[in-house]
Amino acid sequence: MELSLKKLSQGHLKPNNVTFQYGTAGFRMKASLLDYVVFTTGILAALRSKYLQGKTIGIMITASHNPPEDNGVKLVDPMGEMLAQTWEAHATTLANTSSIEALIDEIIKIVDLFEIDLKTQSSVFIARDSRESGPALLKSTIDGLNVFDSAIRDFGLLTTPQLHYLVRAGNSNGSFGHPSSEGYYAKLSIAFKQIYKINGLNNKISIIVDAANGIGAPKVQELIHDNILEYFDHFLVVNNNIENPRLLNYNCGADFVKTNQKLPENIPNPEPFNLYCSFDGDADRIVFYYITEEKHFQLLDGDKISTLLASYFIKLIKLTGLDLSVGVVQTAYANGASTKYLSEVLKVPVECTPTGVKHLHHVAQNFDIGIYFEANGHGTVLFSDNLLNKVSPTSSNLSIKTLYYLTELINQTVGDAISDCLTILLILKLLDNGPNEWNSNYQDLPNKLLKVIVNDRNLFKTTNAERTLVQPKGLQMKIDEKVNQYPNGRSFVRASGTEDAVRVYAEAATKDDSIALADQVAELVK
Ligand code: 16G
Ligand code: ZN
Structure with a gap:
């Protein structure tokens, strides 16, 4: 390993004065800073695969909605989920090593900690989005993978959810679909x-x-x-x-x-x-x-998508005659009107989690039909094994059959714009609804989101799914005082996981009130 590492690491140097962190969306930043990070992430992917007895791990090179000059990398676990949280810290440690010796030391620590058998062949699927920096970062990632004996499949350009699908399919012996774009x-x-x-x-x-x-x-x-x-x-x-x-x-x-x-x-x-x-x-x-x-x-938006899905699935479940639970998972950014509509009109349980898909995904697994969406449009529906055992394409009950095909149409590994799009288009047809009927289920409360640059965003610590600040001490009380001055007021403050800033969200009965509340809370934060 040492020999190949020394050879393959040539040209991959950690830039000075940058600290990397594997965050909610993996590593993400200016592409020019990422070469060493993708190299070490390649190494970690190989180790993770070996640790999991050679199961396939995914590597996606993307910076999602960020500007073209950014890029990023994230790992996908065998069932198509995000990398297990315990391994995020190891990704961070490897990326921050500033010499080959330090890198070797950290690799050995991981191998020892997890008792990884380096003779197990690792298997990795890799893909990238359409960014200009993608091909060079791909090459460096592959250098990292080649430090160990790895079977690598480069799928070229894919959407992130396609790669999640492929990884799961690759580990499922045909039961999830063929592991190819086709x-x-x-x-x-x-x-x-x-x-x-x-x-x-x-x-x-x-x-x-x-x-x-x-x-x-x-x-x-x-x-x-x-x-x-x-x-x-x-x-x-x-x-x-x-x-x-x-x-x-x-x-x-x-x-x-x-x-x-x-x-x-x-x-x-x-x-x-x-x-x-x-x-x-x-x-x-x-x-x-x-x-x-x-x-x-x-x-x-994502809240409207959740509510449409929830109302449709509740109707469908009734028609199937099956005893299945439906629940919705949101974050603090969900519009208060959507939460109210879900719990008071549709009467479905609503859970709130911190921002980041992995948190929502995890909680959605507690329901037979777990619908999760962030307001920004990232989300999907998860179906329990209990449900999957009860539905079949050969059922004589039309609703059961429809439910079966929805479990096939919806990408259960991660939010998927293409799959979500087809699902929503069909559901609108099934309900005979147009966009206006869809939109009329509830009216969003006016809201405002602000970004505030602070000296140290790590000082802002939250609890209660990011809705309550515990630090800096006393700040939440001051925010509450402001919120209480506005009808239907709600506001929360959290440190961004992707930018060096603090985000302030406020909603209230009128547009002017939501802006005023956001501005006042932002002043308290500065
Ligand atoms: C990441 C998350 C996204 C979340 C956003 C919040 C994933 C795959 N992506 O992009 O879901 O909405 O971070 O960004 O989990 P923020 O922490 O900067 O507000
Ligand atoms: Zn994205």
């Missing part, structure tokens, strides 16, 4: 067609997809054009230019639309009540929207 398309499109056909749907579907000039563009086109185009009377992908890397996430994409609450660039002649959606740069987030007769922009 297998992914086949699984989704067969389920889509079946749901459409067995339910006797005949109205065709219309959607315009803004793909953020990211990798979702060619992938959604491939899936729909090659498999299910006949079910659409209008299907168009805009912002689909991945040739010009500078356009990625620029004035388009899910994050732009959610943050600015307006249409992305390049929507041709927006028509009232047409349905649009936006992916982010690696297609694991989706938000929908439309404009009204008066040309008002209406956002259907």
Whole structure:
């Protein structure tokens, strides 16, 4: 190992004065700083695979909705989940070693700690989004993997959720689908067609997809054009230019639309009540929207997606006659009106977790149907083994059959813009709803999100799923005093996991109040 490490590490140097941290989305920063990090992450992926008796681990090189000059890397565990939390610290330690000797020491510590048999061959699937820096970072990652005996499959350009699917499929002996892009398309499109056909749907579907000039563009086109185009009377992908890397996430994409609450660039002649959606740069987030007769922009974000899914699944479960639990998982960013609607009107249990998909995913596993979405559009639905044992494509009950195919259509490994998109489009047809009916279930409380630069964001410590500050001491009391001055007021403060800043969220009965509350809380934080 020492010999190959010395050889392969040549050219991969840790930059000075930077501390790396494997955070909620893996490592993410300016691509120019990432070479050493991807090299050490390659090493760790190989070790993780060996530790898990050669099961396949995934490496995704992406910076999601971040600007084009950024990049990042994250690891995917064998069942398609995020890397186990206990290993995040090891990823961080390896990335921060500043000499070959220190790196070797840390590797040996991990090998000893987990009693890893280095003779076990590691297996790793790797993919990247469309960023310009991707190919060079891929090469360095592979150098890291080659420090040990590793079987590497490079899938080239993929969406993040495609890679999650492939990793799970690769570890599931065919029971999850074929471990190839074709297998992914086949699984989704067969389920889509079946749901459409067995339910006797005949109205065709219309959607315009803004793909953020990211990798979702060619992938959604491939899936729909090659498999299910006949079910659409209008299907168009805009912002689909991945040739010009500078356009990625620029004035388009899910994050732009959610943050600015307006249409992305390049929507041709927006028509009232047409349905649009936006992916982010690696297609694991989706938000929908439309404009009204008066040309008002209406956002259907992760909260609206959750509530639509919850109301549909509650109806479907009743029709199946099965005894199955449904629950929704949100974060503190969920609009208060959505939480109220879920618990008071739909009467489903709602859980709140800290930000970051791994937290929501974990809690969603407590239900037979666990629906989780962050307000920003990142989410999916998980189905329990109990449920999977009760549904079948050969059932004589139409609702049970439909439920079975939904478990195939929905990517249960991680939020998946393409899979979520097809699911929502079908559910709208099944409910015979347009965007306006969907949006009318509840009205969002006006809200404001601010970013505040502080000296040290690590001073801000929270509890109660990030809704209450425990440090700095006394600050929460001051925030509460402000909140109490506004009808329907709610506000919380948390340190960002991806930027060196603190985020302030506020909502209240009116737009002006939400802005005033956010400003006042931001003043307290500074
Ligand atoms: C990461 C998370 C995303 C979360 C965001 C919050 C994953 C895969 N991604 O991008 O879900 O919404 O961080 O960012 O978990 P913040 O901590 O900067 O507010
Ligand atoms: Zn993303």
